[in-house]
Amino acid sequence: MKIKKVTIRHLNMKLKHPFSTSFGTISNKGFLLLEVEDEKGTIGFGESVAFEAPWYTEETMKTTWHMLEDFLIPLILDREIRHPEETIELFKGIRKNYMAKSAIEGALWDIYAQQTNQSLAQALGGKKDKIEVGISLGIQETIEKQIEVVAKAVNEGYKRIKLKIKPGWDVDVMRVLRENFPELPMMADANSAYTLADVEIFKQLDEFNLMMIEQPLAPDDIIDHAELQKMIKTPICLDESILSLEDARKAVEMGSCGIINIKIGRVGGISEAKRIHDYCEKKGIPVWCGGMLESGIGRAHNIALTALSNFVMPGDTAGSNHYFEQDIITPEVVVKDGYITVPQEVGIGFAPNLEAINKYTTTSKTYK
Ligand SMILES: O=C(O)CCC(=O)C1=CC=C[C@@H](O)[C@@H]1C(=O)O
Numbered sequence: 510m511k512i513k514k515v516t517i518r519h520l521n522m523k524l525k526h527p528f529s530t531s532f533g534t535i536s537n538k539g540f541l542l543l544e545v546e547d548e549k550g551t552i553g554f555g556e557s558v559a560f561e562a563p564w565y566t567e568e569t570m571k572t573t574w575h576m577l578e579d580f581l582i583p584l585i586l587d588r589e590i591r592h593p594e595e596t597i598e599l600f601k602g603i604r605k606n607y608m609a610k611s612a613i614e615g616a617l618w619d620i621y622a623q624q625t626n627q628s629l630a631q632a633l634g635g636k637k638d639k640i641e642v643g644i645s646l647g648i649q650e651t652i653e654k655q656i657e658v659v660a661k662a663v664n665e666g667y668k669r670i671k672l673k674i675k676p677g678w679d680v681d682v683m684r685v686l687r688e689n690f691p692e693l694p695m696m697a698d699a700n701s702a703y704t705l706a707d708v709e710i711f712k713q714l715d716e717f718n719l720m721m722i723e724q725p726l727a728p729d730d731i732i733d734h735a736e737l738q739k740m741i742k743t744p745i746c747l748d749e750s751i752l753s754l755e756d757a758r759k760a761v762e763m764g765s766c767g768i769i770n771i772k773i774g775r776v777g778g779i780s781e782a783k784r785i786h787d788y789c790e791k792k793g794i795p796v797w798c799g800g801m802l803e804s805g806i807g808r809a810h811n812i813a814l815t816a817l818s819n820f821v822m823p824g825d826t827a828g829s830n831h832y833f834e835q836d837i838i839t840p841e842v843v844v845k846d847g848y849i850t851v852p853q854e855v856g857i858g859f860a861p862n863l864e865a866i867n868k869y870t871t872t873s874k875t876y877k
C-alpha cells in the first residue's frame with residue numbers, strides 16, 4: 510500500500526457515566542480519529558487513545574496531534590508499505606509516543622486486512638469466534654452506589670468485574686463487595702496509587718480472593734512490584750509499566766507480575782501488542798486486553814486482538830452502550846451473556862458511521 514491521504518479528526522463524545530479512578534474523573538471522551546487512504550482508495554481507521562490530560566501516560570491529544578502532523582504522517586505519506594509491522598522499524602527513530610504511533614498503525618492494519626480479504630482477527634492470527642468480556646467500573650460516591658453498579662454489571666452478564674481502588678477506598682470497599690458477591694470473579698486496579706510502604710493493605714486484600722491486583726505501584730517500576738509480588742498471594746497484573754515487548758520480558762524475568770494487561774495504544778500498536786502476546790504465551794503468562802474508554806473503532810481493534818489464543822482472561826472491552834448514547838460504528842459493539850462475537854467480515858467488521866463521526870467532530874485536518 511502507498512498512503513496518499515490522512516485526515517485527523519478531533520472528536521468529543523460525552524460519557525453516559527463519569528469514570529473515576531485514583532487520579533481523577535473523566536466525563537467526556539475527547540480523542541483523535543484517523544482516516545487513512547491508500548493509492549487504491551482503500552480506507553482504514555485508527556484511534557488515538559491519549560486523553561486530554563496526561564494522567565494515565567504522558568501523551569495527550571495535543572501531543573499526539575503534534576507527533577502525527579510533524580513526524581509520523583510525513584514518514585508514511587507516499588511510502589510503499591507492504592505490511593503494518595514495518596511501522597515498528599519505520600517509527601523507531603521517534604522515541605515512545607506510542608499512542609500516536611498506534612493510531613496510524615491501527616489504520617494500516619485495517620487497510621491490510623481489507624486488501625488481503627480477511628477479517629482483522631484473521632489477519633492477526635486470531636481463531637476465536639467469540640470473546641469473554643469483563644467490565645471496568647469507576648469509583649462511586651458511596652459504597653451503596655458501588656454495590657448497585659456492580660450488581661447491574663453482573664445482571665448484564667459481564668464475566669468479571671474490575672474495581673478501581675485508591676488509598677482510603679480499598680480494603681473496606683473490597684470486603685463489603687466480597688460479602689455481597691461471594692463468587693464473583695473480581696479484581697482491583699490501583700493505577701499506581703500506592704508504594705511498597707503500603708504492603709499491609711495488599712496483604713489484607715489477599716483475603717478477598719481477587720483474580721489479580723492491577724498496577725499497584727509506580728508506572729515506571731518493575732523492581733518494587735517484584736518485591737511486592739513476593740510478599741502477597743494475589744497475582745500482580747501490570748498495565749502502565751508495560752510499554753513494549755522489552756518491558757514485558759524484563760517484568761516477567763524479574764517476577765514483577767503474573768499477568769499482563771495489553772493495551773494496543775499503550776504499546777505502540779497492534780503489531781507490538783501481538784509480539785507481547787506471543788512472548789507471554791511462550792512463558793505461560795496469561796494476558797487480557799485493557800480498555801481506554803475507546804470509541805467503536807478502537808473497540809473493534811481490541812476485539813480482533815482478543816481473538817488471539819493467549820487472551821485467556823476477560824478484557825475491559827465492554828459494550829458500546831455502557832459508554833455512549835451512540836457509538837460511531839454500525840452495528841455497535843454488543844455484549845450478550847458476557848460474550849462479544851468476533852466479526853468474520855473483511856476488515857474490522859464494523860462500518861464507521863460517518864454521520865455520527867461528523868456529529869462528534871470538533872475540528873479536522875487533512876494531510877496529503
Ligand atoms: O472501560 C474501559 O475502557 C477500561 C477503563 C479503564 O479501566 C481504564 C481506562 C483508562 C485509564 C485507566 O483508568 C484504566 C486502566 O488503568 O485500565
Ligand SMILES: [Mg+2]
Pocket residue numbers: 698700723724748749770799
Ligand atoms: Mg489499569
